[in-house]
Amino acid sequence: MKKIISICKGDGVGPEVVNEGIKLLKVIADHSDFEFEFQEAPAGGSIWKETGESLPEKSFEIIKNSDALLFGAIGIPGLPQGIAESAILKIRQGLDLYINLRPIKLYDALRDRCPLKDEFIGKGIDITFVRENTEGIYKNIGYLKEEEAQNVMLYTRIGCERIIKYAYEFAKKNGHSKVTSVDKANILKTSQLWRSIFHAMAVQYPDLKTEDIYIDAFCQWLIRAPYSYETVVTENMFGDIISDEGAFLIGSLGMASSGNIHPGKVSMYEPIHGSAPDIAGKGIANPIGTLLSVKLMIQESFGQEAIGNEIENAVEDTLNEGRTIDIKNDALKTLSTHEMGNLISEKLRDRLKK
Numbered sequence: 001m002k003k004i005i006s007i008c009k010g011d012g013v014g015p016e017v018v019n020e021g022i023k024l025l026k027v028i029a030d031h032s033d034f035e036f037e038f039q040e041a042p043a044g045g046s047i048w049k050e051t052g053e054s055l056p057e058k059s060f061e062i063i064k065n066s067d068a069l070l071f072g073a074i075g076i077p078g079l080p081q082g083i084a085e086s087a088i089l090k091i092r093q094g095l096d097l098y099i100n101l102r103p104i105k106l107y108d109a110l111r112d113r114c115p116l117k118d119e120f121i122g123k124g125i126d127i128t129f130v131r132e133n134t135e136g137i138y139k140n141i142g143y144l145k146e147e148e149a150q151n152v153m154l155y156t157r158i159g160c161e162r163i164i165k166y167a168y169e170f171a172k173k174n175g176h177s178k179v180t181s182v183d184k185a186n187i188l189k190t191s192q193l194w195r196s197i198f199h200a201m202a203v204q205y206p207d208l209k210t211e212d213i214y215i216d217a218f219c220q221w222l223i224r225a226p227y228s229y230e231t232v233v234t235e236n237m238f239g240d241i242i243s244d245e246g247a248f249l250i251g252s253l254g255m256a257s258s259g260n261i262h263p264g265k266v267s268m269y270e271p272i273h274g275s276a277p278d279i280a281g282k283g284i285a286n287p288i289g290t291l292l293s294v295k296l297m298i299q300e301s302f303g304q305e306a307i308g309n310e311i312e313n314a315v316e317d318t319l320n321e322g323r324t325i326d327i328k329n330d331a332l333k334t335l336s337t338h339e340m341g342n343l344i345s346e347k348l349r350d351r352l353k354k
């Protein structure tokens with residue numbers, strides 16, 4: 001099974017973590033029917049400085065002609081607001097990647113790094129945020145003038161229906177009992193449209209419980225009873241915010257993975273942590289967010305559930321042996337990006353050999 005994977009390492013810690021992702025993919029190729037060809041598609045702040053474009057046309061062509069995109073992180077200090085970010089938005093909009101899948105799972109080994117007391121962790125945290133990824137204020141409609149500025153939050157029925165449908169199907173496929181919709185329907189008209197669609201569709205899923213909750217209350221309940229959520233579907237901006245909150249609950253932003261997905265089309269997989277310029281080049285970034293994004297790629301784009309699960313198992317095994325500094329535990333070895341990546345790759349190799 002030959003797959004072309006476009007690679008955008010980006011800025012800051014991006015190259016460091018993506019290199020570990022590539023290493024993992026090579027291990028998979030060694031022990032499965034996969035054959036991967038990697039094609040670099042530069043994007044972000046550094047390339048903008050060189051070329052004046054944060055997503056050069058040539059890069060976008062490479063991405064469009066690949067089977068999936070592995071993305072690191074973009075952004076360098078001192079750039080005007082929005083320059084580097086626009087590359088991500090162009091990819092999301094340009095490829096119509098309307099689903100942003102963001103799993104938040106607290107591994108047992110990392111309970112010591114969860115900022116919550118045990119009573120709030122309860123039976124554990126295993127939530128998947130399904131973030132709408134192409135509409136809302138991210139459509140970038142508006143203006144900035146001297147005395148005022150405006151952003152338009154636009155949602156279409158089709159846009160709401162397809163993401164909510166995906167969330168219900170995701171919950172069903174994964175044996176979840178409940179789908180939670182997060183909105184602000186007491187204020188926003190877009191949320192009123194969203195909520196009516198969420199409830200209208202619920203009748204097609206009689207086995208799933210549904211609940212809706214306002215975003216402000218949800219931010220509280222996410223730290224108060226995180227164990228009570230399974231599939232959580234929400235609009236673009238709310239999803240951006242709650243996924244960072246959720247990521248710290250699992251020990252570190254460095255642990256959190258994501259898939260920007262359009263089923264059946266080229267999709268993009270990236271850790272959610274960003275370029276972290278303060279630690280860039282030091283070799284200490286946590287590669288797990290990227291490795292778990294590779295897991296999502298293997299499962300969501302290439303349909304190989306079992307290999308993806310082995311990646312997750314390899315990650316979990318490693319957490320009992322050593323840690324990068326963001327999740328450090330004094331009883332365990334502190335590892336560099338590279339060492340952590342090597343250890344996980346070797347564990348995956350052992351698992352795939354069997």
Ligand code: IPM
Nearest residue numbers: 084085086088089240243272
């Ligand atoms: C994210 C990021 C992006 C977003 C930025 C970099 C455009 O914060 O993926 O969560 O706002 O969606």
Ligand code: MN
Nearest residue numbers: 240241244272
């Ligand atoms: Mn974000």
